[in-house]
Amino acid sequence: MSRPRTQAEYLARLVPPSVAGLRRRSLLAGAAGTGALLGTGLLAGCGSDSESDGAESKTVSLGSNQSDPKPKDVIAKVMAGFQTASGVEVAINTVDHNTFQENINNYLQGKPDDVYTWFAGYRMRFFAAKGLAGDVSDVWGKLSGYSDAFKKASTGDDGKQYFVPASYYPWAMFYRKSVWQQRGYQVPKTLDELNALGAQMKKDGLNPIAFGDKDGWPAMGTFDILNLRINGYQFHVDLMAGKEAWTSDKVKKVFDTWAGLLPLHQADSLGRTWQEAAQSLQQKKSGMYLLGLFVGQQFSNDEQDDLDFFTFPEIDPAIGAKALDAPIDGYMMARKPKSEANAKKLMEYLGSKDAANVTVKNDPSTLVANSGADVSGYTALQKKAAELVGSATEIAQFLDRDTRPDFASTVMIPAIQQFIKDPKDISGLLTSIENQKKSIFTD
Template sequence: MKSLKYLTGLGLVYALTLGSAAAGELVINSDQSDPAPKKAMEQLIADFQKANPDIKVKWNNFDHEGYKSAIRNFLTADAPDVVSWYSGNRMAPFVKAGLFEDVSDLWAQGDLNNQLKSATKSMEIDGKKWGIPYSTYQWGIYYRKDIFAEKNITPPKTWAELLAACEKLKAAGITPFTIGTKALWPTGGWFDYLNLRVNGYEFHMDLTAGKVPYTDPRVKAVFEKWGELVKPGYFNANHAAIDWQDAVPQMVQGKAAMYLMGNFAVATMKDGGLKEEQIGFLQFPTITPGIPMAEDAPTESFHIPSGAKNKADARKFLAYLALPETQTKMNATLGQLPINNKATKSNDPFLAAGFEMLSNAYALAQFYDRDAPADMAKAGMESFQEFMVKPDKLDAILARLDKVQARVYK
C-alpha cells in the first residue's frame, strides 16, 4: 500500500512537472499525510491562491516514509518548486549537495530576520538561510495530575525532587515513566534533555556536531543520571517491544504516571480517554544548577530546490508562509506553535504552557536525530536503547559510538 502510494505519488510528480512549463504553476511536494497537517496544508494552498489568483498550485502529498526516499529522487531528477523537509542537520546533505536554494534574501526583506528569529539557528548553514519555518512544538514531561495529587507529589523542579517523586510512585506500584523505544527516536528526547540539563546547550551542540567524543567524561555524566532512572526500574519494562503510541495506554490506565514526549502526545492521550484536567505539563527539571535551560523544539519548514522551474512564485509562496496571519491560521489547525513572533497562538493550555517555556528558553535544540547527522543519530539512538536495557554495558556502548563518530564526521 505504502509503495503503491509512493509510486502513484512519484508518477504524479513526473506527470505534473513535465507539464509545468505553463506560466504561473507552482508544484509543491510535501508529506502532510496525517489528518491535521493535511487540512492545514489544504487551507494554506486555498488561501495562497486567493491572494495570488494568477498562480495555480499543484500539490503532491506523499506519505511520510515514502517521502524520505522519494525526495532524494525528485530533487536530483525533476525538482518541484517547493518541498517540505526537516531543518537542522537533516537538511545539511541537500544544502551541501547544492540541491536547496539560498533564501537569505527572503529573510532580509520584510522583517523576517526579526520575526522568525527563534528559528534562525535551525535554518542556517554557512551563514545562509535555506528555508522558511512555520511551525514548532515543545517537548516536556506530561504527567497524570490526578495521580500526582493522590500520591501527594508536587511537580518536580529539580533532579532530586524528580527522583523522590519516582521513588514514591514506584513504591505505590506505579511505573514512574512510560516510553516505547521500538522506533528508537523516543530515546533521543531523553538524551537531549539530560545532556541539555547536565552540560548545557553549547556542549550538546558540540557533541552533535562531532567536536566532542562520546567517551568524554561529561557524556558519561549524562548516562550516570540516566542510570539513576534506569537501574531502579523507573521506566516500564519491555519498552523495546513497543512504539510510542503503545506506551500511552500505560498512562491512561494509571499504570504509569509520566511521559517525556512532544506535544503531539496530548491528542493521543485524550483519544485514549484522559480528560484535559488529568494531564499536566512540566518542564524537564534542572540537573546542574546554574545551567541555562534550553529546550527541544523541532521546527517544520518549507524549502526551494535549486532545480525548481518556477522560483519566482516559489519565493512568493515562502514569503506568504512567513506572514504572521498565515502562521496563526495554520498552527490553529495543526495544534502547534507558530514561529513568527507576531502571530497569535492558540489558547490551548498545553500550547500556552509550551509557548511560555519556549519563549523563555535559552536556546532551542531541534531533536537528536535532526541535530546529529543521520547515520550518527541512528547509531546513537540504538545505543541509548541498549543502555536503557543494559546500563552496565555503558563503556562498550560509548566506545562503539566513538568509532561511528570518527567515520561520520571525517
C-alpha cells in the first residue's frame, strides 16, 4: 500500500479493518488513481469510487490545493470535524498548489473529486459558465453568516451560486514590529513617505521591500495595488476584463511608478520564491514585504506577534487608499459528484460556523469568511486584517483571479518578468501586452 498522503488518511488507517471495510477499498481506489495520475500526467481523481455493492456511499472526496504544511493540517482538521458531524468520510487528495492550478482544466474535465478547493472571481465564473462546476444554490439556502459581498463573489454569470467561501486574506505591506521600533520607522501614508522610508532603510543596511517573483505571480500583487491606488477599482476591473487599453496613459503611469519603486525592491527577484523573500523579512534582512496574510506561514508561532502590516499608502488623494486585493478561497462542487448528497453535505459543512471555528483555531494566517464564526481566537494581526478588509470600499480578487487564466499566465507573467528585468521600455511592453490582449479577448 502506498504511504498515507495526508494526516487524515493516516489517521483513517488506524481504524481496525472490521470498522473500516469501505475505507480500505476506497484507499485501494486511491492507489489506483495515483497510478493513473503517474501514467497519464493528468490529475486523475483519486477519491472513492461509488460502491458497487449498492450500499449507501459513506465517503466523499476532496481535491485540495493546500499543500503547505500549515493549511494542509487545517484542512485535515476541518474534514475530521465533518466526519464526526456527519459520519461521512472524506478522502483528501492534496496536490501541490501551483500544480493544482495549472492542471485545473484537465482535472475538471476528467474525474474531479466531489468537492475541490478553488477561488472566487473570474476563475470561478469561468468554470461555472463552462459547465464544469456543480450548482450549489440550494446549499446557500441553508448557509448563514455571509455578507452580500461574499454571496456575490460566489455567484456565477447565470445568477446561481457555484462556490462556498471559506477564507480570505488581504494583501498589505508586512513588517516586523521589533525592527521598526528599534529603528524608529513610521508607517508611510503617501508614496513620498514610502520612498523616504525606503531610502532610510537602505541606509540602515536593509532591503527596503522584500521581493520574489520566480513563480511569476507574486509581482502581480504589486501591479494590482499600484493600479488600484493610481486608477481606482473600476478601472482595474475593466482593465482585467479586457475593456480598457493597456497602452493608455493610466496603465503607463502604473508601470512608471513601479519603475520608480523598483530600486527599493530586493534585487535578483526572478530567481527567488515568495517563501525565500518572506524569510528575508523573517530574518530581519528586509524591512517590509507586500504580500498576502499567508506571509505569516513563514514565521514561527512565537514570532507571529511581531508581525504587523499597513495598507499600501495613498498615491492619488482623489482615489485614496481604501481598495485592496483580498482574494477569497473556498470550495466548489464537481459537476457530477459521485454522491451528490454527500458532496452537498460537505459543502454545507464547509460553509458553516463549525468549519470556520476549526480554521480560526488552527490557522493564524487566514481570515474566515463566515461572520457567525467565533473570532475571539483571532490574533491581533488577524483582527487588524479583518478590520482592514471590513473598512475597504472595494475588494479585488488578484490579477490572475480577476482575468482570463490564459491572459494571466501566458501574457502577464512573462510581461511583468520582462518589466522587472528591464524597467526602461515600458511603452514597448504595453504595446505588446495590448496586442496579445486583443488576440485573446475575442469573445
